[in-house]
Amino acid sequence: MKIKSFAMITSIIAVILNLFALYMVFFYAPIEIQMGAAQKIFYYHVPSAISSYIMLFVSFLFSIIFLVTKNELADLWAYAGAEVGLVFILCVLISGPIWGRSAWGKWWVWEPRLTTFLILFLMYFSYILLRTFSSEEMKSKRISAILSIIAFLDVPIVNRAIALWGSVVHPKKVALEKEMWQTFIVSFLAVLFLAFSFLLWRVYIGIYKERKNE
Amino acid sequence: MRYLSIIFLVLKKELKDEFRRKEGIVASFFFALISLVLFHFSFDSGVGDISQSGAGLLWLIILFAGTLFIGASFKKEEENGTFYALLLAPVDRGAIYLAKFLSNLILLTLLEVFLLFISYFFLNIPIFNSPLSICFVFLLVSIGFSSLGTLISALLINERGSAVLYPLLLYPLLIPLFMGGATLTNEAINSKDIRSDPWLHLIILFDILFLTISTLLFESAVEE
């Protein structure tokens, strides 16, 4: 099985990179002077956010492919992308407020990017709900594909709307020291590989299940 | 031309049917009235002038009351099994979608006129400060609501648990639209000029994007 060996290789790389990244986060990266150690949440918070966007994009792309070609494999990829995306959205939503509590003294601030992720969470949670409730028929897959496309197209509008609504707390530019950049790049790769290994395993399980049903 | 006449025919049938059955209209109008009364009592003590925060309430009521009939757009076809007959008709399915969309838009407009009138009557929300801007805003938000609402309603035909799933799927997608609606309505009530407001551009973008996407995707939403 080709996809299995791919999944295996990516997960091995992901584990090594994550161990390395965690070591760098805990011992190598300097402590930021203003926010203290809590700033180190950044090294997994931001990569999780970027990875979740990438996974949702995967879901969007394969949903279009599924609608055009009716290839069931594309549907599996779309489902997997949304599910893994949701896991990383959850990571962002959990680490964000903790950082906020430390930096701003409040757990939750109605702030553009954080709120965008909350709404993303709602949208993709309803996608997963739809998939769990509905049967494994062709029709449900089509519905899910359409929902995934609409939800992804809605993301920039949601983001813009919330930016119009409130103030900006996230910095536009981040000035980082050299050690910080190095740590960030390693942790970014680590999270990205983790996300892709999840994606591949999820697709692999999906294929297995599909074959069983036949 | 043929496309337009099909839209018109289906629209006429839809509206006739809707006014004959009346359940969607009566339910949503009555729901709007009840919500308004309830909102009045839950905000009466101590919040102060409801006309200041009234716009947000109006949009909440429209969202919930509109769901009552937009969510049931394809209910009667589902019950009578006539949906496949509609699909078997040798017409463009985009036209069927647009007709359903227009019918929902018209009903939504009626609901909004009624709601604005009773909110002026009961709560003194000053809707006559800039009636043109208010009409414009309500029309734009209704287009977005009706376009996505009709599409999601079509998606859930014959789906298990569709009554529960419908709001769960639709409401998160509509959040930016209703944020814009509430902000612009508030500004219009306070006689501000909304023509160059970025919210207006956002809502127009939303309408164009989702009306186009929905018309294109409806075909694959209903095919068997």
Added chain:
Amino acid sequence: MSEFFLQMGRDSSKYFYFSYILIGVIITIYTISLIVRGKRSRKDG
């Protein structure tokens, strides 16, 4: 303002540990769920 942040910074490492533990928990739970689902589909299939 920066004084406020400095003061917060002194005991902010608990937030740091807390958030990494929670992220770890999420990732672990998802990994376990993948393993369980994989095992189940293999057993049946």
